[in-house]
Amino acid sequence: MTYPRFRRRPDAPAATLGDRLLVLDVARARFVGLNAVGARLWALLETPLSADDLVANLLAEFDVDAATCRIETAAVLRDLVARGLVEVDPDPCA
Incomplete structure (x- = not known):
């Protein structure tokens, strides 16, 4: 598993x-x-979930190429984190 992991508030x-x-x-x-x-x-x-885990899940469910999925997932995560709607999981051992 890769870090950081993100979760919605x-x-x-x-x-x-x-x-x-x-x-x-x-x-x-x-x-x-x-x-x-x-x-x-x-x-x-x-x-x-880590960004890599999110991308893997989305690639399995949607018809999108990997590069686009990574870029767009990162952009959405940045926006949601900046708004305080998604946060970095404080417990990396969970």
Whole structure:
């Protein structure tokens, strides 16, 4: 397993609206909309995973090339971490 591992904040409210997932960014009082791939990434982050693990899961489920998946997964993770919706798992031994 590679590190760091990421997880979604358990207190970040989220709701499905049509084919999108809306996550409330409480600090900014705004919703963050995620498409189907982003919604799946969010679901995967219920348990701590590394970026490599996320990419592997997404590659198995979506028709996308590996390079694009890595780039886009990293971008979404950076954005969600910057918003405080995803955090680095503090327990690397779990």
